[in-house]
Amino acid sequence: MIEQTLSIIKPDAVERKLDKEIKSFFKKNNIKILKSKKIKISKEEASEFYKVHQSKPFYDKLCSYLSSGPIIAMILEGENVVSKNRQLMGATDPTKAEEGTLRKMYGISIDKNSVHGSDSVENGKIEINFFFK
């Protein structure tokens, strides 16, 4: 089924100018980038975006990090793109990610793991709406 999902290129990857490589990786894997925008969000906005994680011990650090520098938010579209994007990203912790995945190739740590992707079609809609109202 053709789906949409939200992808974010996180501050560590934007800072290292990896956006072109990450975008062409998606395109090579038959994923369309429908919209893309570079923005810097506030800590309050990051806290809203990541509110599903508010009970986690890493929540504060996570929100500080996402708001620490420019990010690139994108709407991806393609066949089963939610799970496909998660496979292409690899495990949350780059040291556990499979070879050839974005987080294995570019991730620095579990916090600076270069990319975010929605975990379901439903959350994808919510996350797309957050950045592209």
Ligand code: CMP
């Ligand atoms: P992301 O896919 O953007 O969703 C939540 C983020 O929390 C995750 O990527 C990680 O970068 C970050 N994070 C930090 N510490 C942890 C942890 N211990 N377990 C899971 N995610 C973590």
